[in-house]
Amino acid sequence: MNDYDLNEDISREDLSIIAERQNEKMAALGQLSGGIAHDYNNYLMSIIGNATMIQKTDELERIYDYAERIIHISQSAAELTKKILVFSKKKCSTNKPVNLKRILDNTYEMMEFILSKEIDLIYNYEADDEFILGNESQLESMIVNMILNSKDAIINNGIIKIGTTDTVVYSEMTLSHGEIIQPGEYIKIYIEDNGSGIDDEIILRIFEPYFSTKIKTNGTGLGLSVVFGTVKSHSGYLNVTSNPDNGTRFEIFIPILKKSYISDNRKITGKDNNIVMLVDDDINVLDIEAELLEDLGYDVVKFNSPLEALKYYEDEYENISFSVVDIMMPKLNGKELFKKMELINKDAAVIFITGFVQQAEYEELMKRGLMIIEKPFTYEELSEAIAEMYY
Incomplete structure (x- = not known):
């Protein structure tokens, strides 16, 4: 085979790979669109239904209940919008100075109550810094999502460890998904379990939308893809290590908050003006x-x-x-x-x-x-x- 034929074969192979990846992306997008439509139509149905009932009743107590439902449903729809934008890497939520220790403290208390007695949740906050630049609800959702993911990997009795450490990265380092973490000071959040672990051929796909080894359900099903999006929206990095039948460890690197970032709010001086x-x-x-x-x-x-x-x-x-x-x-x-x-x-x-x-x-x-x-x-x-x- 001459050089021209070899290059042509390589070119055809490259095109075939690109086409296959494009088809996978389009399939994922189709699933995502269907899930979004499903959820939003449910929200709209509920909003329209409750608003219609407000028009039809004169009882103040019932009107209040219907209005409360509309507020709750609208907030759920807003959260879904944020998740979609996080997944698409178009952040609609801004990151502010937040107390990471408080977020983890609260999440630990909540999850310790939710998890079954067969699972031992161990929590240890060792990082010196407590504040990072972040979005509180996204971070809480991310941690909960990952703990629940670990819970699903544990068949009977098990241990889930969650904690933080201060980490300095001195030179560029390649992580599990091919990302290169940049030198700098980070707070490392880790979630570790002794569950069933993840096979090598699967671990590279766990952050794709809808990819799951579990039974599929209705809805957006963004799962760990939102976790990955949340990490990226916090200028962070994510590393995963796992062995089948020997557990999985997720490590999230979030940059420390520079003190120069925080400024006092401009104050209102005209107290008498309304x-x-x-x-x-x-x-x-x-x-x-x-x-x-x-x-x-x-x-x-x-x-x-x-x-x-x-x-x-x-x-x-x-x-x-x-x-x-x-x-x-x-x-x-x-x-x-x-x-x-x-x-x-x-x-x-x-x-x-x-x-x-x-x-x-x-x-x-x-x-x-x-x-x-x-x-x-x-x-x-x-x-x-x-x-x-x-x-």
Whole structure:
């Protein structure tokens, strides 16, 4: 065979491999889309059903119950959206300074109660640092998911160990899935079990969506793929070691939190003023946001045009206590609006609201002492954010 024929065979083989991988990706995407549609249609069915029943009843107690269900279902739908974005590596949630020890303490207490008596859960927090840059609900979900995964691998009696250590990586190192961890200081979280272990040919696929050695169920079935996505969304790395019939150990490396990252929030100086300027280009959302602020006791001046809001601010800034501003708006986004507000009033106080923000953008605003809350937010979250802005 001449060189041309050899290269042609190699080229055909490469194309065949690429095509096979593409087919696998499309199949996974099809499964994922079906699972998402299944879950969202269930959520919508429940929301529509409960809203319809509110229209049909005059009993206040029943109306309250239906409304509570709608809130709960909507929050579940929001969590699903976050999981999808984490899986797709498009983070909708921003990472903030969080107490990792508290998250692990709480998770340990909860899981110790949930796990059967046949499984011994051993917990040991040895890392010196307690704070990392992270998302509390994602981290908690990740740890719970991994403990449950270990539980499923234990047939009868067993041990699951969870803990942390300080780890310094001095040079690049290749991990189990071909990733190269960069030099730096990390908190290493480990989850280890003495269960059935994972075969070598399977271990490389455990973070794919829907791939499981367990019985399939309805729903999104993102499983360990969300765990992997959560690790990546925390700028972390994941290493897995396992031996059939001899257990599995997951190691998660999360960068330590640099102290220079944390900044005090910009405070509200006009205590006597009760006027809030609210800016959001979505009229439907604007109206309910205004009602939430009014229920908290504020006089709200609302705008769905950032340009009109800027004109108002220029004339009335001395009478405004603080502003609530959406980030993603046409013509003039929230960050651009705030820059112009600062030119008018260097002490302008603002709470940014958004349905999606990139981590770098969030960090930039946080370092300046500016606050962001993510949609959908609750009445309590809005109230707490405002309280933090007062001296």
